[in-house]
Amino acid sequence: MECKFSKNERLHSKKLIKELFDKGSSFFLYPFKVLYLDELGISDNQLLVSVSKKKLKNATDRNYIKRRVKEAYRLNKHLLPSTQGSKKLIALIYVSNDLMGYHDISPKVIKVLRKVPVAKPPQE
Secondary structure (H helix, E strand, O other), rough: OOOOOOOEEOOOOOOHHHHOOOOEEEEEEOEEEEEEEEEEEOOOOOEEEEEEOOOOOOOOHHHHHHHHHHHHHHHHHOOOOOOOOOOOEEEEEEEHHHHHHHHHHHHHHHHHHHHHHOOOOOOO
């Protein structure tokens, strides 16, 4: 089992981020708002983690949350339903005002990964 979080798995393309926010589906699972989209042209599932400056003023607090979320994703990404050819773009937007530790964030990330729906096979 591959337990790395490589650059290929980080969502950083402005074009893909715009497409995710324009066309993606979403749901809310405290403390995250989750956006997801099935994408055909990518090799791996890609993750974007966002923490609002309005919610957590200190950059160190925002970075703390982002590191914890990425680590929880890295260890549990195998829970994402995998389909041939279609991969997912996922944005985890942290909406809480509170600073949560890894043991609080990890179960929430696991629930998010299990709740992301399986892609429907292409209709011919």
